[in-house]
Each structure stands twice: as structure tokens, then as C-alpha cells.
Amino acid sequence: MAEVTGIKDYIRPENLVYSKTRLMTDNVLHYCPGCGHSTAHRILAEIIDEEGLQQDAIGISPVGCSVFLYNYIDIDWQEAAHGRAPALATAIKRLCPDKFVFTYQGDGDLAAIGTSETIHSCNRGENFLIIFINNGIYGMTGGQMAPTTIPGMKSSTSPYGRDTVRMGFPLKITDIVATLPGTYYVSRQSVHTALNVRRAKRALKKAVQYQSLNRGTCFVEIVSNCPAGWKMTPVEANKWLEENMLPYYPLGDLKVPQPEKDLNPGSTD
Template sequence: MVEYSGIKEIIKPVNLVYKKSEIMTENTLSYCPGCGHGTAHRILAEIIGEEGLQSEAIGVSPVGCSVFMYNYLNIDWQEAAHGRAPAVATAIKRLLPEKFVFTYQGDGDLAAIGTAETIHACNRGENILIIFINNGIYGMTGGQMAPTTLPGMKSSTSPYGRDVRTMGYPLKITDIVATLPGSYYVTRQSVHTAANVKKTKKAIRKAVQYQKLNKGTCLVEIVSNCPSGWKMTPVQANKWMEENMFPYYPLGDLKTPEE
């Protein structure tokens, strides 16, 4: 392993502050440089490790950029058909009620082809955790317009910008889920800065703990970037996200359990 390190004297196990989680495998992530997926994976791995859920967790991976997620987290996985992750997770949770079951889906998977599965799983109040990565574009297939694409935003299938008269308005599926009686905890976070990473980690940890209570579906939306799809550098993409995505998709809790 080729490494480049700072002051050598400080590098001792006793001084360790931060290290990649043991749950993450040694496989190199297939994502583009600067993609929020990697950060979201790492947060999830850290929480599974810290909560001691490695042998309890069953993930359902989607179709999309994160389709190979089963290669990166060393837990049990099931691959679902496009958009059907909440339906598959429902079945797993009902058959193995003592396990911690979660899905990890992108916006093309959760908000486009899987809208029905998502809404009905949340409406039934299935005891699953849904992690939703929203980058407003179909990243894997080459940056086509997704239901979550912002008005006026350019994509390969809306080269003049999304025209709301013909293409409709962006779908705030997290807000829809928050209105359903079956959902228990619904929140929207991001992972582009260290402060937001901490907040997201707190939110996912809360959601994991609520899962143990079997009170209903938890949904954590992570507003993320797609530097390749947006045709920007990762740093520009994060800035663009702050300026354009956050006004439309404001961060914060949308539904918290009544105390």
C-alpha cells in the first residue's frame, strides 16, 4: 500500500482519531471522484459497526450507481429489481423479524420506477429503513432527467433545461412519505461537509434505533451530488448543490416521532 503521511511521530495506534470502518471491504468503490455515495456508504458502515449489527443487518441494494453496494459493506445483502427494494425488504423483514433490514436507493430507483413500492411500503408502515440518495439525475445511465431534476436544470434528456410545462415539477417524495401515517421518522440530510456528515450520522443512528422499536418505516433522504452527471468538478458540484438543491429540498427533519 502506497501511503503519504504527515508527521511520523504522531502516527501511533494510541493517537488514532479516525479510520475507515471495519465493515467496509477493501474493494475500491466504483463511483466517480467526489461522489456522495462513498461518504453515505461509510456513514452507514460506521453505524452498523458501532451498533454491533454486522450479523443482524440485511441490506437491499437497488439498481443504479449503488448497484454494487454489496461489494463494499461486509454484511448480508439482497439485490432487488429496479425500484422494488422496499417490496423485497418487506418480505425479508416479515420472514426474519429480528433482523435489521434496510434499503439503499437512488432517486431514479426510489422516486421514478419504484414510486408505488416506496409509497405503499411506507403506508403499510413496514419496519424497514429506507436510505434515499437524491442527486436529481440518473447518474449511472449518463445523466438523464429524473423526477427529482430541478426546474431549468440541464440533463442529457432535457438539454435546454427542465421545462415544467411539458416535463412537470420535481417530485418531493420524502415530503409525500412524511404525510403517510405508516412512516415513523422522515428526515432530509446531506453529506458534502463534515458538519453535515455528523448530522447525517446522527439521523441514521436515530433511524436505526427506531427500527428496534418496530414502530414504522424510517426514511432518511440524503441530498447528494453527481459531478459527472452535472458536468462539474466535485467542489463546484457541492457548491451548486448548496445554492440550487437546498432551496428546493430544504434539510431537516420532516417527521419526528411524538414523544
């Protein structure tokens, strides 16, 4: 491993405060520089490791940039057809009720082609976790307009900016699923700053822990960037995300467990 190091004297095992989790494989992430997917993968792997769920986890990767998620986290995986991850997860969880089942889906997968599967599995209160990466664009196919592309935002199929009269409005699907009785915990987070990564990890960890209660679907949206698709440097993209995406997709919990439903309140913070 080629490395550069800071002051060597301090580099001792007892001083270690952060290193890549062992659940992340050694495969080099295929994502573009600065992509939020990578960060989201990493916190997810950390949580699975910290919660001791490696043996129980069955993940479902989507179609889109994160299709190869199964190359990066060392657990069992199924790769779904575009938009269908919640259908797979429904069957997996019902047939293997003791497992921790989750889907990881992008905005095109979850909020366009897979809207039906998303809403119906949340509405049935299926006991799995949905992780929703919203970067407002189709990354893998080369930057086309997504269901979550914000008004005025440019993409290769909205080259003059999303015109809501002709192209419709962005779909706030997280707000929709929060209204469904089947969802237990719904939160929107981001991973564009260190503070937000820490908050996102806290929310995601809560969702993972709630999942074991089998009280319904947990849903965590992560507002993310797409430097290549947005045609910005990663640093510019994160700034743009903060100034443009977050006003449209404000961060925070959209639905928290009702007190009488919460077996273990406050234990996860």
C-alpha cells in the same frame, strides 16, 4: 499500501481519531471522484458497525449507481430489480422480524419506477429503513433527467433545463412519505460538507436505532451530488448542491417520533 503521512511522531494507535470502518471491504469503490454515494456508504457502514448490527443486517441494493453496494459493506445483501427494493424488504422483514433490514435507493429507483413500492411500504408502516440518495439525475445510465431534477436543471434528457410545463415538477417524495401514518421518522440530510456528513450520520444513526423499535418505516433522504452527471468538478458540484438543491430540498427532520411513541427520547444525540 502506498501512503503519504503527516508528522510521523503523532501517528500512534492511542492518537487515532478516525479510520475507515472494518465493515467497509477493501474493494475500491467504483464511483466517480467526489461522489456522495461513497460518503453515504461509509457512514452507513460505520453505523452498522457501531450499533453491532453486522450479524443482523440484511441490506437491499437498488438498480442504479449503487447497485454494487453489496461489494462494499460486509453484511448479507440482496440486489433488487429497479424500484422494487421496498417489496423485497417488506417480505424479508416480515419473514425475519428480528433482523435489521434496510434499502438503499437512488432517486430514479425510489421516486420514479419504484414510487408505488416506496409509498405503499411506508404506508403499511413496514419496519425497515429506507435510505434515499437524491442527486437529481440518473447517474448510471449517463445523466438523464430524474423525478427529482430541479426546475431549470440540465440533464441529457432535459438539455435546455427542466421545463416544468413540458416535463412536470420534481417529486418531493420525502415530503409525501412524511405525511403517511406508517412512517416513524423521516429526515433529509446531505453529505457535501464535513458538518453535513456528521449531521447526516447522526440522523441515520437515529433512524437505525428507531428501527429496532418496530414502530414503522424510517426514511432518510440524503441530498447528494453527481459531479460527472452534472458536468462539474466535485468541489463545484458541492457548491452547486448547496446553492441550488438545498433551497428546493431543505435539510432537517420532516417527521420525528411523537413523544408518547418515543420509548427512549433524546438518547441518540
